[in-house]
Amino acid sequence: MNWTEKKAVRVAILDLYEGVPNQGMRCIREILNQFGDGNHIDLDWDEFEVRQEKNLPGLDYDIYISSGGPGSPLESEGSEWEKAYFRWLDQVEKWNRNPAHLQKKKVFFICHSFQLICRYYQVANVTRRKSTAFGVFPMHLMQDGKDEIIFNGLKDPFYSVDSRDYQVIEPNHNRLSQMGASILAIEKERPHIPLERAVMAIRFNENMIGTQFHPEADAIGMSLYLQTEEKKKTVIDNYGFEKWQSMIEHLNDPEKIMWTYAHILPNFLLHALESMQMVEV
Numbered sequence: 001m002n003w004t005e006k007k008a009v010r011v012a013i014l015d016l017y018e019g020v021p022n023q024g025m026r027c028i029r030e031i032l033n034q035f036g037d038g039n040h041i042d043l044d045w046d047e048f049e050v051r052q053e054k055n056l057p058g059l060d061y062d063i064y065i066s067s068g069g070p071g072s073p074l075e076s077e078g079s080e081w082e083k084a085y086f087r088w089l090d091q092v093e094k095w096n097r098n099p100a101h102l103q104k105k106k107v108f109f110i111c112h113s114f115q116l117i118c119r120y121y122q123v124a125n126v127t128r129r130k131s132t133a134f135g136v137f138p139m140h141l142m143q144d145g146k147d148e149i150i151f152n153g154l155k156d157p158f159y160s161v162d163s164r165d166y167q168v169i170e171p172n173h174n175r176l177s178q179m180g181a182s183i184l185a186i187e188k189e190r191p192h193i194p195l196e197r198a199v200m201a202i203r204f205n206e207n208m209i210g211t212q213f214h215p216e217a218d219a220i221g222m223s224l225y226l227q228t229e230e231k232k233k234t235v236i237d238n239y240g241f242e243k244w245q246s247m248i249e250h251l252n253d254p255e256k257i258m259w260t261y262a263h264i265l266p267n268f269l270l271h272a273l274e275s276m277q278m279v280e281v
Contacts, residue, residue, distance in 0.1 A: 013029075014085075028065055056085065135247050139186065139213070140186055148203060151184070
């Protein structure tokens, strides 16, 4: 396909970090830069600060990426910024349901955004974890995940960064079925431990998908983050030095998070562009 002759592809990044310093936004920007350069695409994007400024994009974008963020995905229920966020979501859904709109809006939800959407759609329970999940962990594909286009090129399991105090568990299979949604991945299967496995990825419909892990995380950012004095002490105090050391080793393994970084969001972007190519006239 030759995108150089077509109009610019417009991407909106919904920033849910509430002004907290993070690596997530940098990583999303870098993926967009690399994807645009590597595919010779005029890829333009704007950023919208959702939680502090209640700033949401309009419908004049082709692709939307909604970030992770700090804090509780439960305590924000009923807040003004969350109402505005769900109004935006409703507008995107309304656009996509309209048969006159051949070009659909594609949306990717990451971590905190994913938890909010799961609560909004009532597809699972969102609860606080007994302890923080932080590190590089295996993600196990469900049957639908093995056929999912965004996971093309990944092994089963694949590895990604997981950083959360909350979790999406106990999926409502009737609700998922009603929506035409499917669970794509779960955290490590441990039948000998009587704890519900967290849902790590869901395709909500043909245009919207999300992950509870961080597919945008790269080795450079995570390595710098883990080696800050504060984070290193936190990990060692909670999990021991060997756990911290193994995290650093995982980051340097090209088949772990850098493989995920190079596939999931780029696959999502490529699929979005291919769907746009199909309706070009």
